[in-house]
Amino acid sequence: MKLSGWGRYPVLEARVHAPRSVEALQALVRSEPSVIARGNGRAYGDSAINPAATLDMRHLDRMIAFDAGTGQVVAEAGVLLGDVIASFLPRGWFPMVTPGTKFVTLGGAIAADVHGKNHHRDGSFRECVDWIDLIGAEGEIRRCSREQNRALFEHTIGGMGLTGIIARAAIRLRPVESGWIRQTTIPAPNLRAAIATFEESQDATYSVAWIDCLGRGETLGRSLVMLGEHATRADLSPVQARRPFETGAKRKRSVPFDFPSFTLNRLSVTAFNKLYYWQGARKAGVEIVDWDSYFYPLDAILGWNRIYGRKGFAQFQCVLPLAEAERGLSALLEEIAETGAGSFLAVLKRFGAQESPFSFPMEGYTLALDFPITRKTLALMERLDQITIDFGGRFYLAKDSRMTAATFRASEPRLRDFRTQLDAQGAARHFRSAQSERLEI
Amino acid sequence: MTQPPVLILGARSDIAKATARAFAAQGHPIQLAARNAETLAAEKTDLETRYGVAVTLHEFDALETTRHEAFLSALPELPRIAICAVGHMGEQEENERDTAAAIRVMRSNYEGPASILALLANRFDERGSGTLVGISSVAGERGRATNYVYGSAKAGFTAFLSGLRNRLAKRGVHVVTVLPGFVATQMTEGMDLPEKLTAHPSEVADAIVKAVARRRDVIYVRPIWRLIMTIIRAIPERIFKGMRI
Numbered sequence: 046m047k048l049s050g051w052g053r054y055p056v057l058e059a060r061v062h063a064p065r066s067v068e069a070l071q072a073l074v075r076s077e078p079s080v081i082a083r084g085n086g087r088a089y090g091d092s093a094i095n096p097a098a099t100l101d102m103r104h105l106d107r108m109i110a111f112d113a114g115t116g117q118v119v120a121e122a123g124v125l126l127g128d129v130i131a132s133f134l135p136r137g138w139f140p141m142v143t144p145g146t147k148f149v150t151l152g153g154a155i156a157a158d159v160h161g162k163n164h165h166r167d168g169s170f171r172e173c174v175d176w177i178d179l180i181g182a183e184g185e186i187r188r189c190s191r192e193q194n195r196a197l198f199e200h201t202i203g204g205m206g207l208t209g210i211i212a213r214a215a216i217r218l219r220p221v222e223s224g225w226i227r228q229t230t231i232p233a234p235n236l237r238a239a240i241a242t243f244e245e246s247q248d249a250t251y252s253v254a255w256i257d258c259l260g261r262g263e264t265l266g267r268s269l270v271m272l273g274e275h276a277t278r279a280d281l282s283p284v285q286a287r288r289p290f291e292t293g294a295k296r297k298r299s300v301p302f303d304f305p306s307f308t309l310n311r312l313s314v315t316a317f318n319k320l321y322y323w324q325g326a327r328k329a330g331v332e333i334v335d336w337d338s339y340f341y342p343l344d345a346i347l348g349w350n351r352i353y354g355r356k357g358f359a360q361f362q363c364v365l366p367l368a369e370a371e372r373g374l375s376a377l378l379e380e381i382a383e384t385g386a387g388s389f390l391a392v393l394k395r396f397g398a399q400e401s402p403f404s405f406p407m408e409g410y411t412l413a414l415d416f417p418i419t420r421k422t423l424a425l426m427e428r429l430d431q432i433t434i435d436f437g438g439r440f441y442l443a444k445d446s447r448m449t450a451a452t453f454r455a456s457e458p459r460l461r462d463f464r465t466q467l468d469a470q471g472a473a474r475h476f477r478s479a480q481s482e483r484l485e486i
Numbered sequence: 487m488t489q490p491p492v493l494i495l496g497a498r499s500d501i502a503k504a505t506a507r508a509f510a511a512q513g514h515p516i517q518l519a520a521r522n523a524e525t526l527a528a529e530k531t532d533l534e535t536r537y538g539v540a541v542t543l544h545e546f547d548a549l550e551t552t553r554h555e556a557f558l559s560a561l562p563e564l565p566r567i568a569i570c571a572v573g574h575m576g577e578q579e580e581n582e583r584d585t586a587a588a589i590r591v592m593r594s595n596y597e598g599p600a601s602i603l604a605l606l607a608n609r610f611d612e613r614g615s616g617t618l619v620g621i622s623s624v625a626g627e628r629g630r631a632t633n634y635v636y637g638s639a640k641a642g643f644t645a646f647l648s649g650l651r652n653r654l655a656k657r658g659v660h661v662v663t664v665l666p667g668f669v670a671t672q673m674t675e676g677m678d679l680p681e682k683l684t685a686h687p688s689e690v691a692d693a694i695v696k697a698v699a700r701r702r703d704v705i706y707v708r709p710i711w712r713l714i715m716t717i718i719r720a721i722p723e724r725i726f727k728g729m730r731i
Contacts, residue, residue: 063675107532118535131511132536 048099051350052089052446054357054418057479059094063101067121067186067212073100074210074475075184081478082210084150085125088157089360090446091479092205100210102152108132109213116218117175122152122211127344129218130336135290138218139275139336141173145392147341152211157443158203158404160411162251162273162340165243165397169406171202175215179208182475186212200466203404205442207467207476207486223289225276226251226339232326236266236378240371240410243270243395250274251339254393255325257318258414261382266374268393269325276333285333292335343390353417359446361426362405362413364396365438370410373436377412377429384425388414403463405441413444423447430456442480450485460486489514490566495546495602497526500671501621502571504691509567510537512695517565519546519557548572548598549590554605567698568606569619570599573640575673581635588635595623595639600646607650610659617698619662620647621690624706627665627715630731651703662697663704666690667711683710 049056061083064070074080082100083093093099106123116138118129126140127147133139144159153159155177160169176190179201187209189198201208229249233239239254246252251273260267278286343349350358365373374393381388391414398408416422430452433440439456440448454460464486467473480486492509494502497518506516510533518526523543530541546557558564574594581588603618610616625633626640644663651661668674668684685707693707706712718731 065672107528108535109528109531111535120535128536136538 048083048086048094049357050086050088050090050092050094050446052358052360052418053350053353053355054359054446055091055479056357057091057094057096059096059099061099061101063104065104067105067180070100070102070105070210070212071180071184071186073098074180074182079475079477080210081476081481082122082152082156082206084123084153084156085148087146087149087153088443090444091483092157092443092445093153094479095477096479102150102210105212106150116220117215118218119213119215120151121213122155123150125150126154129216133218134221134224134336137220137222137290139221139224141167141217141219142170143340144170145341146344147337148344151214151216152206155202155211155214156204156206157441158401158406159443160394160396160406162253162394164399164406165247165252165395166250168397168399169203169401169404171401171404173217174202175217177201177211178213180210180212182209182471196466197470200402200463203401204463205403205481205486206478207481208470208472209476221275222277223275223281223285224292224336225281225285225289225333226273226336227276227280227331228334228339229272229331230325230329231270231272232322232329233266233268233270235260235264236268236371236374239266239268239270239393240374242268243393243410246270246272247395252395255321256378256391256393256412257322258378258381258388258391259315259318259385260378265382266378266393267322269322269329273339280333282333292337353415356418358415358417359422359426360413360415360444361429362411362441362444363429363433363438364405364407364411364441365409365433365436366407367409369436369438373432373438374410374412376432376436380428380432381414381425384421386416386422386425388416390415402466403459405439405443407439409438411441413441427452442484445480445484448484450483453484453486491515491517491563493517493519493561493565493568493606495519495568495570495599496548496572497523497529499571499573499673500687501666501669501690502569503529504687505569505571505694506533507536508688508691508695510539510541513537513539514567515540515542517542517544517561519544521545521547546602548602549593551598551601554602557602558605558609564609564613564616566615567617567619568603568610569621569694570603571621572599572602573621573623573673575633575636578631578633578635591635592639595636596642596646599643603646603650607654607659607661611654611657614658616658617660617662617701618647618650619664619694619698620644621664621666622647624665624667624711624715628718628726632731660698660701662694662702664690664694664697664707665704665711665715666707667714669707683708683714 048059077098080098081095102123105121108120110119142161158169249272254268254270256268394411396406399406434455492514497520523545533541576591622644623640625637626644647663668679697705
């Protein structure tokens with residue numbers, strides 16, 4: 046069947062198997078010459094597609110145990126993060142780390158080593174993973190943790206499914222007093238101000254900025270920096286405090302059809318960005334928002350990827366090392382503004398320090414932007430790639446759909462060690478995706 | 487507030503599993519009934535872990551109708567809501583060649599489900615409360631060359647449910663007929679189903695929970711199916727018999 050990632054580009058023909066038990070999954074790993082696991086298809090590009098055999102993990106979605114003392118959940122890899130929240134937030138627990146959508150599987154979150162708005166304080170998803178049951182090339186299951194098969198554990202987190210198939214995992218949740226977030230919005234008129242705000246807000250649990258990537262000159266990098274804290278009972282109104290975990294069901298909207306591709310252009314995006322910035326600046330200050338709106342604003346619009354039309358879109362996400370961040374970000378933003386390529390969803394975020402064999406984050410700043418797929422934007426993204434490399438940055442594989450192997454190699458000094466690890470465990474030939482082939486991982 | 491127990495018959499199917507989750511999410515204790523019930527241990531653990539509800543497993547074979555009475559008597563408690571998700575599609579071609587296979591399809595979709603629901607209906611009637619949910623099929627709305635053996639059994643089941651509803655309407659017992667249309671399940675895996683007409687099992691589950699709460703009689707999961715079936719039923723037989731549909 047035809048498969049694509051969340052960006053709907055590229056679209057590839059692939060054979061898909063949907064096993065309903067770990068045993069059936071093991072049998073497929075043994076019988077197929079090469080495989081890749083696929084969770085809920087939220088990676089943007091071709092990370093979770095293997096034309097020969099893609100293993101759909103969504104039926105392996107059973108929870109196995111919960112320890113109310115430590116907040117540890119044990120579950121099969123196909124369980125969604127949203128299911129974890131639905132089950133445990135009413136009991137006072139929330140994921141330690143969450144990406145911008147709750148529609149990711151645990152297996153996918155581990156393989157991409159996703160990060161959230163608290164990376165500067167709590168690190169990536171890696172930090173909440175206690176152990177993984179990993180299926181190797183012979184179909185055997187190995188328990189991997191910080192104590193047991195440590196190298197395999199470290200390389201599997203952020204390893205994009207190339208070390209094996211994650212069958213089950215144990216993750217730890219954090220205790221929270223409510224399902225509400227105390228959000229503080231701080232307008233920043235330009236990039237320098239935005240960075241200064243992030244640097245001054247290192248103590249905030251959550252921080253992220255929406256950035257107007259069409260601002261130029263004085264307004265280059267104009268941003269709304271949004272800080273967040275889990276609200277305590279004292280922060281809530283008496284009505285909210287009575288049932289602190291009930292934030293009310295949100296109405297889901299969905300995008301019913303593909304927008305024609307002319308909908309997004311320089312004019313519409315510029316207008317949107319101006320409006321959004323001034324609205325944000327006007328209501329700057331503190332407000333109490335529910336967890337779903339705070340962490341997952343786009344999840345409320347099911348199928349929002351369709352606004353980019355039939356041809357799909359690509360997301361560009363890089364991280365630049367702290368020392369080069371301001372210069373590098375300026376160069377990236379100038380290039381984007383110059384081209385006038387629209388991006389509604391431009392996000393800037395400060396990362397804390399992280400050492401890991403193949404994960405994306407490093408200490409510095411990450412910039413994420415969406416572009417509809419056109420010849421112009423594809424060329425722009427190649428120029429952004431080069432700027433990133435020039436400033437010593439690297440790329441997020443969960444978002445990538447179009448980078449070249451040469452670009453990836455130039456950005457990734459860790460590639461050789463990662464390959465050595467794959468060879469050592471005999472995984473290199475067995476676990477492959479269209480992305481790993483394209484990038485020659 | 488303690489919620490009353492929900493019995494799921496044919497608990498191994500994808501629709502049944504999703505329905506069990508939807509009711510457990512509301513705090514209902516769940517009774518899962520299927521053949522080789524012990525193999526549903528992972529589902530039991532899943533429901534208990536996710537929703538903190540009590541889950542029990544019960545050996546049940548829809549075709550062993552002589553044991554149905556004993557099965558009901560052995561339940562820890564008579565359920566308030568019983569959902570019958572038992573069914574077996576078979577292969578139409580095989581059903582044409584092999585009478586035994588065809589009879590198996592007929593019994594799995596009509597005789598077995600009707601037998602157990604009849605016994606439950608009597609007990610609910612005696613108690614004066616309860617809701618019975620039968621998952622039937624749009625295939626029962628009109629026989630078609632491609633699946634009339636399955637369709638005819640579902641037609642029988644739909645008629646049975648309608649009669650049961652009529653009989654119990656004044657007795658405080660409600661009967662819901664579910665006509666799901668295409669659903670992406672193990673049964674339909676590998677079939678080339680149109681996306682817009684195909685529901686996810688969790689959609690069926692949510693529709694059932696809502697139908698039980700609102701005491702709806704006959705539901706189609708995706709509204710478009712009501713229109714499609716109205717049209718299909720309206721085609722004159724003289725024309726219908728020549729169609730490939």
